[in-house]
Amino acid sequence: MNQENKGKTEYFAEAVDVCVVGAGHAGCEAALAVARLGLSCVIFTMNVESIAMMPCNPHIGGSSKGHLVREIDALGGEMGKNIDKTFIQSKMLNTSKGPAVHSLRTQADKAEYSKEMRKVLEAQENLTIRQAEVTEVLTETDEAGKPAIRGVRIHTGMVYPCRAVILCTGTYLNARCLVGESITETGPGGMQRSTFLKDSLDKLGVATRRFKTGTPARMDGRTLDYSKMKIQEGDKVVIPFSYSTDPATVQIEQVPCFLTYTNEETHAVIRANLDRSPIYAGIIEGTGPRYCPSIEDKVVKFAEKTRHQVFIEPEGRNTNEVYIDGMSSSMPDDVQQRMYRTVPGLENCKIVKNAYAIEYDCISANDLKLTLEMRAINGLFCAGQFNGSSGYEEAAAQGLIAGINAAMQIKGEEPLVIERSEGYIGVLIDDLVTKDNREPYRMMTSRAEYRLLLRQDNADLRLRKYGYRVGLITKEEYDYVCYKEAEIEKEIKRLKGIKVGASPKVQEALKALGSSPLGTAATLAELLCRPELSYDKMELIDTERPALDKAIREQVEIQIKYEGYIERQKKQVAEFEKLEHKKIPEGIDYDDVTSLRLEARQKLKDAMPTSIGQASRLSGVTPADIAVLLVYLEKTTVEKR
Numbered sequence: 001m002n003q004e005n006k007g008k009t010e011y012f013a014e015a016v017d018v019c020v021v022g023a024g025h026a027g028c029e030a031a032l033a034v035a036r037l038g039l040s041c042v043i044f045t046m047n048v049e050s051i052a053m054m055p056c057n058p059h060i061g062g063s064s065k066g067h068l069v070r071e072i073d074a075l076g077g078e079m080g081k082n083i084d085k086t087f088i089q090s091k092m093l094n095t096s097k098g099p100a101v102h103s104l105r106t107q108a109d110k111a112e113y114s115k116e117m118r119k120v121l122e123a124q125e126n127l128t129i130r131q132a133e134v135t136e137v138l139t140e141t142d143e144a145g146k147p148a149i150r151g152v153r154i155h156t157g158m159v160y161p162c163r164a165v166i167l168c169t170g171t172y173l174n175a176r177c178l179v180g181e182s183i184t185e186t187g188p189g190g191m192q193r194s195t196f197l198k199d200s201l202d203k204l205g206v207a208t209r210r211f212k213t214g215t216p217a218r219m220d221g222r223t224l225d226y227s228k229m230k231i232q233e234g235d236k237v238v239i240p241f242s243y244s245t246d247p248a249t250v251q252i253e254q255v256p257c258f259l260t261y262t263n264e265e266t267h268a269v270i271r272a273n274l275d276r277s278p279i280y281a282g283i284i285e286g287t288g289p290r291y292c293p294s295i296e297d298k299v300v301k302f303a304e305k306t307r308h309q310v311f312i313e314p315e316g317r318n319t320n321e322v323y324i325d326g327m328s329s330s331m332p333d334d335v336q337q338r339m340y341r342t343v344p345g346l347e348n349c350k351i352v353k354n355a356y357a358i359e360y361d362c363i364s365a366n367d368l369k370l371t372l373e374m375r376a377i378n379g380l381f382c383a384g385q386f387n388g389s390s391g392y393e394e395a396a397a398q399g400l401i402a403g404i405n406a407a408m409q410i411k412g413e414e415p416l417v418i419e420r421s422e423g424y425i426g427v428l429i430d431d432l433v434t435k436d437n438r439e440p441y442r443m444m445t446s447r448a449e450y451r452l453l454l455r456q457d458n459a460d461l462r463l464r465k466y467g468y469r470v471g472l473i474t475k476e477e478y479d480y481v482c483y484k485e486a487e488i489e490k491e492i493k494r495l496k497g498i499k500v501g502a503s504p505k506v507q508e509a510l511k512a513l514g515s516s517p518l519g520t521a522a523t524l525a526e527l528l529c530r531p532e533l534s535y536d537k538m539e540l541i542d543t544e545r546p547a548l549d550k551a552i553r554e555q556v557e558i559q560i561k562y563e564g565y566i567e568r569q570k571k572q573v574a575e576f577e578k579l580e581h582k583k584i585p586e587g588i589d590y591d592d593v594t595s596l597r598l599e600a601r602q603k604l605k606d607a608m609p610t611s612i613g614q615a616s617r618l619s620g621v622t623p624a625d626i627a628v629l630l631v632y633l634e635k636t637t638v639e640k641r
Contacts, residue, residue, distance in 0.1 A: 010153075010157075010159045011157055011158050011159060012158070012159050012160075012161060013158050013159065013160045013161075015151075015160075015161040015162065016040040016041060016042050016128075016160060016161075016162050017034065017039035017040045017041060017162060017163050017164065017407075017410055018031075018034045018039055018040070018041045018042075018162055018163065018164045018165070018166065018403075018406050018407070018410070019041070019042050019044065019134075019151070019152045019160050019162045019164075019165050019166070020034070020041060020042070020043040020044065020165075020166045020168060020403070021044050021134045021152065021165065021166065021167050021168060021169060021197070022043075022044070022045065022167070022168035022169045022170055022172065022384070022386075023043050023044070023045035023048075023050065023051045023052070023121075023129070023168075024050075024052065024053065024168060024170040024384060024385075024392075024395060025052060025079065025384065025392045025393075025395040025396040025399065026168035026170070026383040026384025026385075026386075026395040026396060026398055026399030026402070027043055027045070027166070027168035027170075027383075027384070027399060028043075028051065028052050028078065028117055028120075028121060028396070028399065029072065029077050029078060029079065029396045029397075029399035029400040029403060030043075030166045030168060030381075030383055030399040030400065030402050030403035030406070031043040031121065031124075031127055031166075031403065032077070032078050032120070032121065032124060032127070032403070033076070033077070033399075033400055033403030033404050033407065033472060034126075034127075034166075034403045034406060034407050035124045035125065035126035035127035036076070036124070036126075036471070036472055037403075037404070037407040037411070037470065037471050037472065038126065038407075038471075039126060039407050039410060039411075040126050040128075041126060041127050041128070042127075042128045042129075042130050042160055042162075043121065043127065043128070043129055043130070044130050044131075044132050044133075044134050044152075044154070045129065045130070045131055046131070046133055046172060046187065046191060046192045046193075046194065047131060047191055047192065048118070048129060048131050049114075050114075050189070050191050051114055051117055051118045051121065051129070052082070052113060052114045052117035052118065053110075053114050053188075053189060053191075054108060054110045054113060054114070054392065055171070055188030055189040055191075055215065056188070056213070056215045057215075057313075057323065057325060058107060058108050058109075058110045058313055058314075058315050058316075058323050059105060059106060059107050059108055059313065060079065060083040060087070060105075060106050060108055060113075060241070060392060060393065061083070061103060061104045061105040061106055061241065061393065062093065062103060062105040062393075063093055063094065063101065063103045063105075063444070063445060064103060064424060064443045064444050064445045064447075064448075065103065065105075065391060065392075065393040065394070065443055066093070066103035066104040066105060066241075066393075066456050067103060067424040067443075067445075067454065067455075067456045067459070068393040068394065068396070068397045068424050068425060068428070068443060069083070069104070069241050069393055069396075070104070070241060070456045070457075070459035070460075071397065071418075071423050071424055071425050071459045071462075071463055072393075072396055072397055072400055072425075073241060073242045073243055073244075073459070074243065074459040074460045074462070074463040074464050074467060075400060075404075075425075075463050075464075075466060075467040075470075075472060075473070076400075076467040076470075076472025076473045077396065077397075077400040077472075078117070078120060079241075079392075079393070079396045080240075080241035080242035080243075080245075081241075081242045081244060081245065082113060082116050082117050082120065083106050083108060083113065083241055084240045084241050084242050084245040084249075084250055085112075085116050086108055086109050086112040086113040086116050087106040087107060087108055087109070087250070088107050088108065088109050088254060088255040088314060088316065088317055089106065089107035089233075089234040089254045089255050089256070089257060090104065090105070090106045090107070090234050090235055090238045090239070090250070090254065091104075091105055091106075091234050091235050092104055092105075092235055092239060093105050098452075098562070099455050099457060099558050099562070100445070100451045100452045100454075100455055101445050101451070102455070102456060102457065103445075103456055104239060104241060104456065106241070107234075107255065107257060107313055107314065108316075109315075109316035109317055109318075110315050110316055111315075111316050111318070111319070112316065112317075130154075132154040132155060132156070132158075133154060133155040133192075133194060133195075133196070133197075134152045134153070134154055134155075134194070134197055135153055135154060135155050135196035135197060135200065136152060136153040136196070136197070136200040137149070137152055137165055137167075137197070137200050137201065137204060137380065138150050138151045138152060138153060138159065139204065139377060139380075142378055146376075146377075146378055147204065147376065147377045147378065148377065148378035148379055149162065149163065149164055149165050149377065149378065149379030149380055150162075151165075152165055155196070163379060163410050164379040164380075164381060164406040164409065164410060165379065165380050165381065166381040166382070166383060166399070166402050166403060166406055167380070167381070167382045167383070167386050168382075168383050168384045168386060168395070168399055168402075169194055169197065169384075169385075169386045170188075170360075170384055170385045170386065170395070171187065171188050171213065171358055171360040171385055172187040172188070172191070172193050172194045172360065173193070173194050173197060173198055173208075173360055173361040173362070173386065174193065174194070174195065174198050174360060174361045175187045175188070175193040175194075175358055175359065175360040176193075176358070176359050177356045177357070177358050178278040178283065178284060178330050178356060178357045178358070178359070179330060179331075179332065179333060179336075179354050179355070179356045179357075180276055180277070180278065180330070180331055180332025180333060180335065181276070181278075181283075181332060182332070182333070183278075183283070187358075188215075188358055198361055204377060205376060206363060206367070206374070206376075206377075207363065207364065207367070208361040208362060208363055209287075209361070209362060209363070209364060209388070210285050210287070210359060210360070210361060210362075211287055211359070211360060211361075211362050211385075211388060211439070211440050212284055212285075212287060212357055212358065212359045212360075212440075213292070213357070213358055213390060213440060214294050214328040214329065214330055214355065214356065214357040214358065215328055215355060215356060215358075216295075216323065216324040216325065216326070216327045216328045216329060216355045217324050217327070217329070217336060217340060217351045217352075217353060217354055217355040218315065218321050218322065218323055218324070218351070218352045218353040219321070219322050219324060219340075219346070219349045219350060219351055219352055220320050220321070220322075220349070220350045220351075220352055221312075221314065221320045221321065221322040222320050223348050223349050223350040224312065224322065224345055224346060224348075224349055225344075225345045225346075225347065225348070226258055226312075226345060227345075228260065228344040228345040229258035229259055229260040229312060229344065229345045230258065230259040230260070231256050231257075231258055231259075232256060232257040232258060232259055232311070233254070233256055234254035234256075237251070238250045238251055238252070238254075243460050243477075244477070255314050255317065257311055257312060257313045257314070258311070258312040258345070259309060259310070259311055259312075260310045260312065260343055260344050260345045260346070261307040261308065261309060261310060261343070261344065262295070262307050262308045262310060262327070262342070262343055263306070263307055263342060263343070263344075264306055264307075265342040266295075266339055266342040266343060267299045267306075269335065269338050269339045269342060270295065270296055270299045270331070270335075270339060271299060271300075273331060273332070273335045274296065274300070276331065276332050276335060277296050277329075277330055277331055278330045278357060279294060279296055279297065279330055279357065280296065280300075284330070284357060284359060285359060287438060287439045287440070292328070292390065292440075292442065293328070294328045294329050294330060294357070295308070295326070295327045295328060295329050295339070296329060296330070296331065308326060308327075309326050310324060310325065310326040310327055310343055311324075311325035311326055312324065312325075312345070313325050321352050321353075324340065324346075324355075327339075327340065327343075327355070328355060329355040329357075330355065330356060330357035331355070333354055336351065336354060336355055337351065360385075362385060362386050362387065362388045363382060363386060363387060363388065364388060364436075364437075365382070365387040365388050365389075365432035365433050365437070366433065366434075366436065366606065366607055368382060368387070368432070368433050369433070369610075370417045370429060370430065370433055370610065370614075371401075371402075371405040371409075371415045371416075371417060372387075372398060372401055372402040372405060372429065372433075373402075373405065373406075373409070375608065379406075379409070381402040381405065381406050382402065383395065383398035383399040383401070383402040383403075384396075384398055384399055385440070387432055388432065388437050388440060388441055389428070389432060389440060389441040389442070390440035390441065390442050391442060391443065393443070394428055394441070394442070394443050397424075397425045397428055397429075398428070398429065398432075401416060401418070401425065401429060404416050404470050404472070407470075408470065413470075416466055416469075416470055417429075418463070418466070419577075419580060420448070420449065420450070420576070420580075421449075421450050421453070421454075421573040421576055421577065421580075422454075422462055422463070423454060423459070423462060423463055424443060424448055424454055425463075427443070427447050427448045427449075427454075428441075428443050430614065430617070431447060433614075434607065434609065434614050434617045434618060435617065435618075435619060436619050449572070449576075450569050450572065450573055450576075452562060452565050452566060452569050453566065453569050453570070453573065455558070457551075457554060457555070457558065458555065458558075460481050460484075461481060461484070461485060461555070464477065464478055464481040465478070465481075484549070484551065484552055484555075487548060487549075487552050488552055488555045488556055488559065491546070491548060491552065491556045492525070492556055492559060492560060494524075495523065495524040495525040495528065495542075495556070495560065496523055496524075496525040497523070498523060498524045498542070499521045499522065499523050499524075500518070500521065500522060500523075500524065500527070500541060501518070501521045502517065502518040502519065502520065502521070506518060506541055509540040509541045510541070512540065513532065513533060513537050513538075513540065514532050515527075515530055515532050515533055524538065524541070524542055525560050527541065528557065528560050528561065529560065529561055534557060535553050535554075535556055535557040536553065576613065579611065579612045579613035579616060580611050580612075580613035580614075581611070582611060582612040582613070582630070582633075583610060583611050583612075584609060584610060584611060584612065584615065584629075584633070585633075585636075586610075590604045590605050592632075593628065593629060593632045595628045595631075595632075596625055596628055596629065597622075597624075597625060599620045600620060600621045600622065600625035602620075603618050603619070603620040603621050604618065604621065604629075612626060612629065612630065612633075615629065
């Protein structure tokens with residue numbers, strides 16, 4: 001028991017296996033994973049009305065984030081299923097580019113998304129929802145003399161004994177919202193903030209830092225002139241996020257979005273009032289996200305640009321409220337009114353909710369293992385924006401992994417760590433844990449070295465096996481993936497084995513498809529490599545093909561067309577895995593590695609990487625340092641023999 005708790009009378013609730021603190025996107029995935037793996041779980045929320053709330057943008061997915069949602073679904077998470085039930089517009093982005101960067105993005109009905117996720121939580125066996133503020137994380141000393149979780153205390157004094165805690169506090173911890181000179185000590189969307197947990201974390205030695213994010217105004221859509229904007233429609237044929245969703249169920253009537261732009265008048269209003277912006281007046285302490293800047297930042301940092309995109313996005317089917325994507329701000333109320341009304345279509349707009357900046361406490365994820373457990377405290381896991389990331393999808397991915405690993409630890413089973421070469425989730429967590437992130441981390445396709453292998457279309461082929469291993473994917477679901485994999489391989493082999501000659505029939509078919517005639521015999525696979533041909537189009541030539549599911553046909557086409565690039569990346573992964581599988585012994589004393597530079601030694605001692613691969617990605621650790629470390633490890637291995 002902690003020293004400060006000695007002598008206190010404690011009132012105990014029924015013991016559970018896991019307590020999840022926070023019911024945002026990370027908390028929901030964490031709690032569902034724990035409960036679905038057969039363990040008892042309580043999820044705490046400051047307000048049950050804020051479960052899976054979208055305090056900022058009303059969409060799920062987008063560039064690289066769509067990959068994360070697909071991977072969450074492949075592992076057995078809930079986000080993809082929930083957005084398939086509650087979206088109002090869907091679009092596959094980057095379709096003019098290669099499949100590696102195709103990303104699904106859906107506009108959500110915010111209220112329905114939250115309501116549906118709450119229904120899922122309420123219906124889940126082993127899971128209890130509790131509206132309460134968690135004020136303390138309670139520990140005891142384990143047999144090895146290390147702090148270990150024993151429970152949490154809520155604001156009423158009640159203690160919930162448990163074996164693991166997952167902190168998913170999002171942007172609520174010591175949060176304050178800023179609109180110009182007006183500062184309100186509140187969480188996002190006017191929700192109550194978490195105040196006392198920070199003191200408990202300080203006592204446990206958990207260091208925190210101050211980050212900042214922001215959101216644009218919401219407006220009454222009836223006051224906007226859409227005739228001055230460009231309409232943005234969804235896809236005619238909708239592709240669902242979840243592998244378990246019947247595609248027929250998502251072919252619904254969609255709601256349009258609209259595109260407009262800022263202009264020089266907008267920028268002039270902003271420049272004239274920069275001294276009243278908390279960002280530039282020095283009022284904001286936290287570091288904001290580089291890749292989602294406020295409109296003030298855009299105007300200052302991209303002074304050469306005469307306009308910036310502004311997307312008008314409906315918040316739902318049953319509300320007039322619209323989201324002004326691209327114009328996040330913390331300007332004062334009166335400046336916001338003038339600024340927004342300079343934008344075409346917004347001249348007579350009426351603001352429902354002001355744009356605001358929000359500051360909050362989070363941790364440095366460098367203090368976590370790749371399992372998302374605190375290195376210094378057994379059984380304390382962390383996920384979501386509390387780890388210094390941004391975005392609903394990044395949060396949900398971390399929540400799922402933290403929930404799985406808390407359950408695996410309690411059950412005495414092998415933890416789940418997705419490698420960088422296996423998924424965007426692996427890239428996300430490795431970047432958070434390994435790199436020194438001084439600003440809110442956002443997932444991007446450019447962060448993934450092997451993005452041609454980590455496409456959103458093959459997430460099930462890559463990760464279903466792990467979902468099945470831990471117990472979140474059924475045997476039926478896993479068997480289908482195995483069948484799909486075998487059928488893809490069989491069809492590729494068939495296409496490579498069938499040659500077609502320059503017969504009149506083939507030449508006519510090629511002409512009809514807008515392709516050049518054959519001069520000599522070619523395999524069907526070679527023909528498929530032509531840019532103008534697709535697997536489905538080639539049915540004119542390949543008349544005796546088997547009947548295959550659309551998903552299988554898609555994989556066959558991608559794997560044949562990009563075979564050279566895919567094989568090259570597989571070789572790179574093989575080299576990468578040599579370093580990833582070269583483990584660093586636990587408890588290594590880097591002071592013994594005398595040839596290491598002082599900076600590298602300190603970085604390695606702080607991060608305590610588990611592999612050479614992870615060590616090589618630490619800032620301040622050079623290839624020369626890695627060479628020294630490899631020599632040392634080889635030497636100590638020989639000496640032990």
